[in-house]
Amino acid sequence: MSNIDKQALRERYSEKPAPKCHICGSVMTIQRAGAGSVVYGCTGRIDKDGEGYKFAEGRDFADDHYARSRVTDYGPGGDPDVLALLDELEAKDSTIATQQQEIRTLLNALEQASAKSRSDIPEEKRLIGWRASDYTDETSDPELAKNWAAAIGVLPIFEGDVNTKLSAAAAGKGEAS
Template identity: 60%
Template sequence: MSKIDYQALRERYSPAPVPKCPICGEEMSIQRISGAQVVYACSGYGDDGDFKIGRTLADEHYEKSRVTVLDVGDPEVLALLDWLETKDNRIAELEKIATDYALKFQKAQDALKHAALLHSRTAQQTNNFAVSLPDISEYFINDVFQPLRYERDVERAIIKAGGKALWQEKHDDR
């Protein structure tokens, strides 16, 4: 389908503007309408509604100023053009919104992939997690084991290796 020039259609079907009198420059008035033909003429009325001084209804000025204009204005075509313009604007607005949402969705999808990748790396690293624990023989004083010192140093070794120590307390609620 060929490209339609909406502005040319709008100008073509808009009502013709009221012409000015070629003699005195005043705005002419409609004298007769017949179909699409509109006859304009300078009536000679002043601002107060009376004839201007020296003018009569059917004088020479009136006869010379008469103009017949072919008025092909069609309000239905203009309404259709307005509707098309509104539709095109709304489509452009919705396309912008859809593009914005597509970008946001893509960013969220990328963030989710990144989080899943980090999670899988962490899981892999957790399975390969190794800590060098202190020698247990260092925690005996007079042949008595020192558990608090040992736990403290084990926790430090775990943290130094990049891990996290979670101690579980025993509960004798049974």
């Protein structure tokens, strides 16, 4: 965030009929109004009826105290500090929106790459039976295959094997086709 004085902005936009002078504490009067702003200043006038221009002791019209006490109230529009702050916030919002879109794009690309890599990996074939190592007998019965293993070599048969007579449906029932 920039060096914009937030407390000054709060004071500028808080409700107050006429601010007090930060130098002497007197109520300031409107010195100029227009273009969306009001300028208050401490004139040192002590006359209540607005006639006669009586000033406090040591004060005169438009003295140094007046120049140092002036405060501009921008009211509902035109404050350059507020506009700068809004510009800064809008730029950050735009940057965040752009970054969020880039993140969504990257996540979609990652998801597609992950799905493609999963499809590139061949599925594991399901075991449907066993055959004698000399290819003379086949079975889907695990107990029979264990008996064979004691006397001869036994090889697994997987789903999709073109050299088998076993079907995947029969394999689940322990039958040979």
